[in-house]
Amino acid sequence: MTPTDGKPGRRRGQELENALLDAAWDELNDHGYGAFTIDAVAQRAGTSRAVLYRRWPTRDELAQAAITHAVRTVVRTVPDTGSLRGDLIAMLLDFNETRSQFAAMLSVHLGAFYAETGQTIADLRRSIVREESGPTVQEIYDRAAARGELDPDRLTPRIANLPFDLYRHDIMVTLQPLSEAAVVEIVDDIFLPLVRPRPA
């Protein structure tokens, strides 16, 4: 392992490539895809365009690579607090920490990207979800059903996605992380009443 701190000297191989993709991602975050230029990425990474062109032939492929790279670095955790309510609130608040900026960025800056590639946010989400392919929220629902907190018959696909759809909607519309009150509202006032087992 070569020392990674101190004066960077001249970076190579994987270290350099990560730095390039990070710079590209930051550039996307700060200025959006519309103003996403190879030049700016090179400057931010402290290198020259040639280094970028050696790896990615076009702007779009660099952007794609940067997005994929950023996605890969997101770690996903599925909480297990012992209650459905606690799990969902924890999960959404964790999203606030780890993903709200990511989601906002995707929503706001990538319009031109979607337009050019013909993709939609839904498409991108699918490929991200496939990429992660780890444990999912379904675990939370399964545990809740086992505890009798949730009626599986009431959990239609749309309702299963409801808390996350509402979370995502808020992010896309306000570009800010949700307040804890908003998260609690989504869970307590909307989701839980819809899935709670009815007293027969």
Added chain:
Amino acid sequence: MTPTDGKPGRRRGQELENALLDAAWDELNDHGYGAFTIDAVAQRAGTSRAVLYRRWPTRDELAQAAITHAVRTVVRTVPDTGSLRGDLIAMLLDFNETRSQFAAMLSVHLGAFYAETGQTIADLRRSIVREESGPTVQEIYDRAAARGELDPDRLTPRIANLPFDLYRHDIMVTLQPLSEAAVVEIVDDIFLPLVRPRPA
């Protein structure tokens, strides 16, 4: 009234201005704000850039004007079918006709615009809602409450917006109008159960 059809000859005044703003709006729709150029607008409008520069000094002001102009031409209707369910479904399906493209366009193409102006979709919606300032969905809720179809105590602000938030979320994520089934699902499976008066 001068004849408005036939060979357009040389347009002037309001007629020309409308044509310019329409062309700008179409250009935004087709290619997004990222690829929104004065040149393209001039070409689409069948005129020269000078004509545009005489009216709007910058690209951004032209885009702003085009958006405002497009917003102004949207007519809003509030249905009155006699039932809450019917009103909401009618309203959302009407959105499908009149606004889904508009909403999709706003979500997707205007990222760079938001980034530059610092506005969010929420801000833009506020100014649009203010602009319209006509009858609102509140009317529908009031009538439903009067008929006893809706418990006003359960209608928190978030729940009042819920059908529209979900509608908007779907549009932003899929960039397509919602299927009628999806609209019915939002109303029947999610909204109505949350606001129906509980048998005391």
Added chain:
DNA sequence: CCAATAAGAAACACTCGTGTATCTAAGGAG
């Protein structure tokens, strides 16, 4: 009918980003 106005065409200098090519020197492999 005439004069004022403004549409529309065209040319210009300018900026910014692209993509390629060339050169140097850093730093790893042998």
Added chain:
DNA sequence: CTCCTTAGATACACGAGTGTTTCTTATTGG
């Protein structure tokens, strides 16, 4: 220590869009 890959710098031709200016001519108002 030496060679060889390649990071990083720099220069160039090119295209696309901007914003300005000048000129013409259609159209309108008086």
